[in-house]
Amino acid sequence: MADLNYDDVRKILAILDASTLDEVHIEIGDFKLDVRRRGASAPLRDPVLETSPAQPKPAPVPVKAPPSVALAPGQFALTSPMLGTFYRAPAPDAPPFIQVGSVVSADDTLCIIEVMKLMNTIKAEKPGRVVAVVAENGTLVEFGQTLIVFDPL
Numbered sequence: 001m002a003d004l005n006y007d008d009v010r011k012i013l014a015i016l017d018a019s020t021l022d023e024v025h026i027e028i029g030d031f032k033l034d035v036r037r038r039g040a041s042a043p044l045r046d047p048v049l050e051t052s053p054a055q056p057k058p059a060p061v062p063v064k065a066p067p068s069v070a071l072a073p074g075q076f077a078l079t080s081p082m083l084g085t086f087y088r089a090p091a092p093d094a095p096p097f098i099q100v101g102s103v104v105s106a107d108d109t110l111c112i113i114e115v116m117k118l119m120n121t122i123k124a125e126k127p128g129r130v131v132a133v134v135a136e137n138g139t140l141v142e143f144g145q146t147l148i149v150f151d152p153l
Contacts, residue, residue, distance in 0.1 A: 006115060006116075006118055006120070009033065010082070012024070012026065012033065012035075013035065016035055016037075022036065022037050023035060023036040023037065069132075069134055069146040069149060071149060074151065074152055075131060075149055075150060075151055075152075076126075076128065076149075076150050076152065077134075077146045077147070077148065077149050077150070078110060078122070078124070078125070078146075078147050078148040078150070079144050079145060079146055079147060080113060080122075080135075080141045080142060080143055080144060080145045080146075080147055081113075081120075081122065081143070082113055082115055082120065082143055083115070083140070083141070083142055083143050084113040084114050084115040084120065084140070084141065085113065085114040085115075085138065085139070085140055085141070086111060086112075086113055086135040086136070086137065086138070086139055086140075086141045086147060087111060087112040087113070087114065087119075087137060087138065088111055088133065088137045089112075089137075090112065096133075096137075097109050097110055097111060098110055098111075098130050098133070098148070099130065099133075100130050100131065100132060100133065101129065101130060102129070102130045103127070103128075103129050103130075103153065104124045104127060104128055104129075104130065104150075105124065105127050106123075106124055106125060106126050106127055107123050107124060108123060108124045109121050109122070109123055109124075110122050110123060110124055110147075110148060111135075111147060111148070113141065122147075126152075127152075127153045128150030128151060128152055128153055129150060129151045129153060130148060130149075130150060131149045131150060131151050132148070132149040133147070133148050134146050134147060134148065134149060135147045135148075
């Protein structure tokens with residue numbers, strides 16, 4: 001059986017993002033991946049609910065959109081490349097990677113996003129000075145959510 005890792009899933013999502021598909025369903029052994037674009041009209045089918053008419057369908061859970069962040073002219077933001085838990089430091093008792101006012105270079109570590117017990121180090125793409133750390137430490141962040149705001153150097 002083939003095992004999928006985080007990079008495999010990330011590549012699948014990149015392919016979906018570049019395609020015109022609205023949804024995809026992948027099953028490999030016990031691993032199942034269902035992805036649907038936000039604008040897709042029909043929800044993915046749940047075979048358990050379809051074969052068990054006696055079970056009531058669960059009520060939809062409202063999804064709270066991440067807060068929008070207004071950037072001043074010239075500022076740029078680091079957005080979350082994935083859904084996961086945001087951490088500002090490598091360990092609970094360690095100092096944060098960055099603070100407001102920190103100057104970062106390209107490839108400096110900015111934060112960690114945990115996905116299914118896998119710690120993903122997020123690095124700076126370009127140099128800048130930290131203006132705001134928008135995401136709260138230890139909270140769930142969504143793909144595309146603004147994490148950190150920078151002034152260019």
